[in-house]
Amino acid sequence: MSRLDYLDELEARTIFILREAFSCVSPLAMLWSIGKDSTALLWMVRKAFLGEVPFPVVLLDTGMEFEEVYAFRDRLVAQWELPVANELCPPESTVDQTLPPAARHAARKTAGLRALIAREGYRGILLGIRRDEQAIRAKERIFSPRNADGSWDPRSQPPELWDYYAYDVPDGAHVRIHPLLHWTELDIWRYTLREQIPYVSLYLAQDGKRYRSLGESNITFPIASNADTLEKIIAELEVTREPERAGRAMDSESEDAFERLRTTGYM
Amino acid sequence: MKNVRIVMVGDVDAGKSTILGRLLVDLGLVTPAKLEELETSSSKRGVPIEYSFLLDAFQLERDQAITLDLTRIWVRTPDAEFVFVDAPGHRELIRNLLSGASEVDAAVMVVAADEGITQQTRRQALFLRWFGFANVLVAINKLDLADDSRAVYEARAAEVRSFLDQLGMQARAIVPVAARRGDGIVKPGPLTAWWQGPTLIEALGTLERVQVREDGPLRFVVQDVYRREGKRLIAGRVESGILERGEHLTFWPLQTGARVVAIHDWPDEIENAVTGSSIAIELDARVFVDRGAVGSRAIDAPELGHVAQTTVVWLGVDPVRAGEPLRMRLGAREISVTLQRIEESIDPDTLEPREAQELRSGDVGVVSLVSRELIAADTNLPESSIGRFVLVRNGAIVAGGQIDAVVGHNRGEGATNVVAMTSSVERIERTTRNGHAGGVFWLTGLPSAGKSTVAMAVQRMLFERGRQVYVLDGDTLRTSLNVDLGFSDEDRSENVRRTAAVAGVFADAGFIVICALISPFSADRELARAAYPNGFHEIYVSCDLVTAEGRDVKGHYGRARRGELAHFTGVSSPYEIPNNPELVVDTASHRIEESAAQLLEYVEAHLVK
Numbered sequence: 001m002s003r004l005d006y007l008d009e010l011e012a013r014t015i016f017i018l019r020e021a022f023s024c025v026s027p028l029a030m031l032w033s034i035g036k037d038s039t040a041l042l043w044m045v046r047k048a049f050l051g052e053v054p055f056p057v058v059l060l061d062t063g064m065e066f067e068e069v070y071a072f073r074d075r076l077v078a079q080w081e082l083p084v085a086n087e088l089c090p091p092e093s094t095v096d097q098t099l100p101p102a103a104r105h106a107a108r109k110t111a112g113l114r115a116l117i118a119r120e121g122y123r124g125i126l127l128g129i130r131r132d133e134q135a136i137r138a139k140e141r142i143f144s145p146r147n148a149d150g151s152w153d154p155r156s157q158p159p160e161l162w163d164y165y166a167y168d169v170p171d172g173a174h175v176r177i178h179p180l181l182h183w184t185e186l187d188i189w190r191y192t193l194r195e196q197i198p199y200v201s202l203y204l205a206q207d208g209k210r211y212r213s214l215g216e217s218n219i220t221f222p223i224a225s226n227a228d229t230l231e232k233i234i235a236e237l238e239v240t241r242e243p244e245r246a247g248r249a250m251d252s253e254s255e256d257a258f259e260r261l262r263t264t265g266y267m
Numbered sequence: 268m269k270n271v272r273i274v275m276v277g278d279v280d281a282g283k284s285t286i287l288g289r290l291l292v293d294l295g296l297v298t299p300a301k302l303e304e305l306e307t308s309s310s311k312r313g314v315p316i317e318y319s320f321l322l323d324a325f326q327l328e329r330d331q332a333i334t335l336d337l338t339r340i341w342v343r344t345p346d347a348e349f350v351f352v353d354a355p356g357h358r359e360l361i362r363n364l365l366s367g368a369s370e371v372d373a374a375v376m377v378v379a380a381d382e383g384i385t386q387q388t389r390r391q392a393l394f395l396r397w398f399g400f401a402n403v404l405v406a407i408n409k410l411d412l413a414d415d416s417r418a419v420y421e422a423r424a425a426e427v428r429s430f431l432d433q434l435g436m437q438a439r440a441i442v443p444v445a446a447r448r449g450d451g452i453v454k455p456g457p458l459t460a461w462w463q464g465p466t467l468i469e470a471l472g473t474l475e476r477v478q479v480r481e482d483g484p485l486r487f488v489v490q491d492v493y494r495r496e497g498k499r500l501i502a503g504r505v506e507s508g509i510l511e512r513g514e515h516l517t518f519w520p521l522q523t524g525a526r527v528v529a530i531h532d533w534p535d536e537i538e539n540a541v542t543g544s545s546i547a548i549e550l551d552a553r554v555f556v557d558r559g560a561v562g563s564r565a566i567d568a569p570e571l572g573h574v575a576q577t578t579v580v581w582l583g584v585d586p587v588r589a590g591e592p593l594r595m596r597l598g599a600r601e602i603s604v605t606l607q608r609i610e611e612s613i614d615p616d617t618l619e620p621r622e623a624q625e626l627r628s629g630d631v632g633v634v635s636l637v638s639r640e641l642i643a644a645d646t647n648l649p650e651s652s653i654g655r656f657v658l659v660r661n662g663a664i665v666a667g668g669q670i671d672a673v674v675g676h677n678r679g680e681g682a683t684n685v686v687a688m689t690s691s692v693e694r695i696e697r698t699t700r701n702g703h704a705g706g707v708f709w710l711t712g713l714p715s716a717g718k719s720t721v722a723m724a725v726q727r728m729l730f731e732r733g734r735q736v737y738v739l740d741g742d743t744l745r746t747s748l749n750v751d752l753g754f755s756d757e758d759r760s761e762n763v764r765r766t767a768a769v770a771g772v773f774a775d776a777g778f779i780v781i782c783a784l785i786s787p788f789s790a791d792r793e794l795a796r797a798a799y800p801n802g803f804h805e806i807y808v809s810c811d812l813v814t815a816e817g818r819d820v821k822g823h824y825g826r827a828r829r830g831e832l833a834h835f836t837g838v839s840s841p842y843e844i845p846n847n848p849e850l851v852v853d854t855a856s857h858r859i860e861e862s863a864a865q866l867l868e869y870v871e872a873h874l875v876k
Contacts, residue, residue: 003481004543006270015545016504019490023558023599048502050495050533050547131339135322138338141366159362159582161369161657161667164596168662184341241298255308 007191010183011044016163017142017179018048018126024167025124025175028055031113031267032084034069035214036199038128039076040188041180043197045126046080055126057082060112062089062105064216072200079198087116096264100253102219103261110265114150117174124167126177127267132184133213133244134251136258141166142181148172150265176267185244186237193230204228213245221247271474274352274367276395277377278387282408286377286446287340287351288318290468293453294342297321318446322353337367347472357387361629362582364391365667368398373474376427380409380419384430390615392434393631397580397669399649402437404470411445416458433618440470479542479650483507486569486651487516487562488598493547500531500547501556503599507650510548511539516562518554519569519643521728523860525550542650553857555728555864557871559600561643561653569643569653572673574607575636579658581626583665588625594659595636597644597670598652601659602733603702604636633671640733644670697777701735704875705774707767707799708866710852711786711845712808713837714823715815717854717862718783721808724863726781729870735777739770741784754834760791767795774799779870787842804873806866807848812837814855849873 004012021028030045030053032038045053059065059073077084089112092104099107117125131138141157143165158166169175180188192199202211202222209222210233223246227233245251251258258266275283291297297305301321309317322338342349352367354360368374374395378384395403405427413419420443431438443451443459444467450456453468465473485508493500510516510530517524529549530537540546550556561569581587587606595604612623612632626632645654658666698704710718722738729736741762745752749765752758763786770780786792796803815837816824827835834840850869852862 003479003541009543012504012543012545016490019502019545020599023491047533048545050493050500050531052495132341135338138322138340157363159657159664159667160366161664162655163652164657164664164667166664168659241296243298243301 007187007194010187011047011191013182014041014044014179015048017165017177018045020163020165020167021124021126021143021177021179022049022054024165025177027120027122028124028126028177029085029116029120029122030055030057030126031128032057032059032073033128033214033267034059034065034073034200035128036188036192036203037130037180037183039199040192040195040197041126041128042080042082043195044179053080053082055083056085058085058087058116060089060109060116061086062108062112062216064105064218066200066202066214066217068200068202069214072198076198087112090115099260100250100257102249102253103257105216105219106250106261106266107264109267110150110261113267114265117150123169123174124177125174126179128180129178129267130183130185130188131181134258136262140178140181142178143167144176144178145169146174146176146265150174152176152263152265154263186234189230189234189237193234203233205232211247213248215248215250219249221249223247268346268348269476270348270350271373271471271476272350272352272371273373273375273471273474274354274364274371275375275377276354276364276368276388276391277408278379278382278385278391279355279357281377281379281382281388282446283377284319284322284353285317286406286408286444286452286467287342287353288321289446289449289452290342291321291340292318293449294344294468296342337363344468344472349471361390361394361580365394365580365582368394369667372477374400374403375471376403376405377408378405378423378427380407380416380423381412383423383426386616389430389618390629392431392436393613393615393618394580396434396436397578397631400436402439403431404439404474405441406444406467407441408444408446410443410450410458411448416443416445417461420462439473440465442467442470480507481509481542483542483648483650484567485510485516485563486645486648486653487548488652489518489556489558489560489562490599491558492556498549499553500549502547503545503562505540505542505544505546506652507542507648509539509541510544510546510562512537515565516548516550517565517568518556518560518562520571520641520731521555521560523554523556523560523728523864524565525552525554527551553861553864555860555867559598561598569645569651570673571641571643572675573638573641574673574675575604575638575642575644575670576610576633576672576674577636577656577668577670578631578633579626579666579668581630581632581666582628583660583663584628586625586627587660587665591660593636593665595638595656596659597642597656602638602640602642604638604658607635607637609634634668637675638733641731642673644673646670646672694775694777698875701777702876703734703777703779704802705735705777706779706802706804706870706874707770707774707795708779708781708804708806708870709767709770709786709792709795710781710783710806710808711792711848713810713812713815713842714785714835715818715820716808716810717818717852717859718785718808720859721852721854721862721866722781722783724859725866725870728863728867729779732871734779734874736779736781737773739766739773739780739782739784741766741782741786744769754840756788759787759834760794763788763791763795764798767798770795771798774802779874785836785842787836787840789843789845792845802875804849804869805845806850806852806869807845808862809851809853810855 089108095107354364354367410416451459489503610633611620645651827838
């Protein structure tokens with residue numbers, strides 16, 4: 001019998017948040033981008049609910065994911081018996097055309113999410129974002145209420161004292177729930193290694209390149225790396241200064257690109 | 268490697284974000300590309316390189332050079348990983364500062380050399396003390412604005428010491444820095460050349476993560492109950508102590524109890540769960556346990572009462588006054604409370620208590636809260652979530668608080684809040700006040716089937732949950748209202764009719780009425796239903812004759828068998844088993860606690876709220 005270690009603590013808090021969400025917010029769905037974060041989250045959902053996944057798991061599908069991503073999804077859905085749903089996102093021509101090109105691709109997901117919520121009436125959406133990914137996400141709350149149009153008002157976020165979360169939202173609005181907010185990229189890989197959680201092989205280096213963050217295939221680029229095992233990825237991240245999302249074109253097209261995406265409802 | 272979470276506090280513009288930005292740059296954690304981007308966005312706004320932009324990511328923050336919301340940054344050194352929570356210094360953004368302070372191990376207070384301790388700094392320090400911080404690390408910043416950096420530092424340091432002393436807090440260190448130039452952050456500079464003490468990064472290295480005590484009393488806070496393959500799994504978190512398989516747990520405030528037969532840490536089963544674990548347990552009996560219940564060992568129970576004396580920070584936009592009804596979230600339980608009295612509010616300038624009629628946003632006050640429901644709380648156990656709470660108004664969190672004492676268990680004094688009734692009170696008003704509508708739960712069954720025992724147990728538990736509840740017991744009523752009635756079929760019918768009429772009046776008045784009556788005839792029970800048609804529940808307390816006769820609590824079966832009692836149901840008078848009752852409670856094969864739990868769950872599920 002020994003006290004919880006650092007990863008145990010992170011995991012216990014995530015399970016606590018998941019159970020709060022399930023008890024207090026209904027109906028609920030989870031977004032699964034099939035990347036390392038939301039897959040680790042899915043593993044913890046199974047832990048929280050003793051092997052079951054008691055809400056739908058949704059992929060916002062732009063049709064532009066990597067082939068490996070689709071194949072990985074199909075394999076895990078079968079293996080873990082996941083209640084999965086595929087939400088096709090509207091075409092790029094329907095989104096805000098004043099956004100830079102890559103951000104327009106990303107905005108398709110926002111539109112897909114809005115349509116999903118409107119149709120299914122979800123009051124809570126679970127997402128695997130983390131604060132250390134990106135400076136705007138660093139300002140998020142664990143329970144983050146959204147307006148009826150899905151927009152985020154970062155200037156009037158509710159207090160989040162101790163483990164008391166804001167889960168009441170008016171009809172038509174919803175709350176984004178972020179059970180991984182307190183994790184870092186390194187934590188996720190260390191946990192994935194420890195728990196033997198499956199992951200998409202694109203994260204591992206091949207011919208001197210690997211994907212550090214997975215988005216749509218047309219707006220995501222690999223980084224130079226020789227890390228072809230999880231152990232090597234962890235060693236690489238322990239010393240790197242490069243930001244995780246450097247390969248995501250949508251983040252850096254203009255100074256305000258990601259803020260604009262997020263305040264209008266991006267994940 | 269240690270991981271320490273730190274909140275940065277200080278007045279707006281004291282340079283908190285700049286210190287953190289500078290820390291990142293001087294530790295070599297910022298890439299050349301990012302630095303270049305920083306220069307671009309600084310020069311776009313006509314300012315020299317602005318380190319705070321590394322944290323202040325919103326356009327508005329950059330345009331106005333202020334922090335609006337909490338942000339977190341991760342700083343890795345060879346020995347430690349720090350998570351800094353950078354909180355805004357504005358008064359109107361106190362909710363953000365408090366949110367940040369509630370999740371950290373240590374605090375750094377930044378004081379600008381040219382301003383010293385401002386009213387806002389005082390207020391923030393008050394919050395830190397309220398959160399239980401005994402000490403803070405202080406940075407005197409902006410020494411580049413001083414002619415004599417050493418003299419200014421010494422004057423400010425003395426001011427800080429006496430101020431913290433007044434609060435009963437201590438400074439771990441008071442470090443001189445000039446964040447814009449980098450002096451004193453990671454290495455000394457010309458402005459801090461005279462300083463013999465640590466640089467900021469060295470002082471940060473002495474901070475430690477708060478370790479939870481594992482020898483505390485057991486607290487298992489229930490979040491939910493899941494059903495899996497016929498098993499009842501009680502999910503929650505061990506917030507203090509260690510939970511061991513095989514031990515007996517008591518659940519508060521209802522004081523139900525059972526033994527832990529399994530601890531699930533999916534996919535494994537474990538022998539014990541340490542502090543901080545999120546697990547699920549199985550019990551050996553189906554006692555009533557629901558979200559918000561707190562499991563402990565019987566010997567070190569939480570405190571119980573209907574009145575909580577608390578210290579709160581008010582965050583609501585509109586002020587609060589005595590008499591306002593609010594919702595309180597304590598652990599995983601949410602209950603109705605009334606703010607009974609504002610004892611005092613603390614003046615942030617003098618730190619002295621003063622009388623107050625209301626609390627406004629940002630005020631710290633001592634208030635008492637009363638509830639009809641029994642409150643189970645910890646007053647001296649920082650790791651337990653039932654020692655701290657939030658208050659909710661119209662669905663929004665408007666205050667955070669800590670419980671200083673709980674009183675008034677037996678009498679529930681103050682909790683009743685009785686207002687003289689007039690005939691113009693409508694049913695919906697009663698429902699609103701009670702938190703539930705009235706209803707009649709009619710227990711029928713053989714003599715000695717357990718009707719009265721189950722009714723009394725459930726009444727007690729409903730009462731502790733703040734419900735308006737009353738038991739109409741057949742035998743008891745026969746000593747008063749129905750004293751003129753015998754046991755002929757006609758008299759039995761009249762007995763049921765009168766009881767049903769009284770039950771209907773009580774239910775109309777908003778009560779949950781539990782009737783415990785043999786009521787052997789179906790036709791009579793149907794008439795009883797007609798007396799309160801929209802909230803009547805027929806509950807068959809099922810027990811076979813042999814078992815009931817074996818109990819024979821009142822000795823009546825024996826007398827009936829000896830022919831001393833005529834018209835005794837089950838022996839010399841028939842009992843018509845209900846054809847289609849709303850609920851069957853089987854007392855022959857279940858323990859009384861389990862039957863009570865079953866009925867309580869049924870009542871709670873069928874109350875109109």
